[in-house]
Amino acid sequence: MEIVVSNKASRPLYEQIATQIKTAIMSGELKAGEPIPSVRALAKSLHISILTVQKAYSTLQEDGFIETTAGKGCYVSAQNQDFYLEEQQKKIEERFSEAIEIARASGISFDKLIELLTILYEEDD
Template sequence: MEIIVSNKASRPLYEQISSQIKAAIMSGELKAGEAIPSVRSLAKSLHISILTVQKAYATLQEDGFIETTAGKGCYVSAQNQDFYLEEQQKKIEEKFAEAIEIARTSGISLNKLTDLLTLMYQEDDGE
């Protein structure tokens, strides 16, 4: 797993780290029970503060993606995928609620909205 951070990015470094580890977990690159780099080794390899990596790992642990065992390190949590998918579904539902409200106030039918969603989803999927 390779993590790349940039000081020029608008997102804080700890968010860049945690989002890349989340993505690696969700894609299956990191499997449940697999160890992730120690705070010290990741900080050293990225040339950043240990505190930044600790904050990223704390965020990942709060979100249920990793588990930390004192003296043994950090490991990918077994329950993370279902939790993450549920979290993503909630975000999608919020965006849909906004889109539905705009469609209703603009007089756009459900069929048109469904067609638009299908078209956009297929375009982004490369179909």
């Protein structure tokens, strides 16, 4: 797993790290139970503060992607994929609710909304 961060990006470094590790987990590049680099090792390899990596790891742990065992290090959590998919579904539901509210206020029909969603969804295929 290679992590690349940029000071020029609009997102904070810790978010860049957390996102890349989440992506590696979700894609199957990192498997459940597999160790991830120590905070010190990753900070050293990226030439950034240990505190920045610690914040990224804390975020990943809070989100259920990694588990930390004192004295042994950090490992990919076993339940991460289901948890992540549930979180993503909640985000989609929130955005759908907003879109439905706008559609209703604008008089856009359900069929038109479905048609628009279908076009947008299939656009990247």
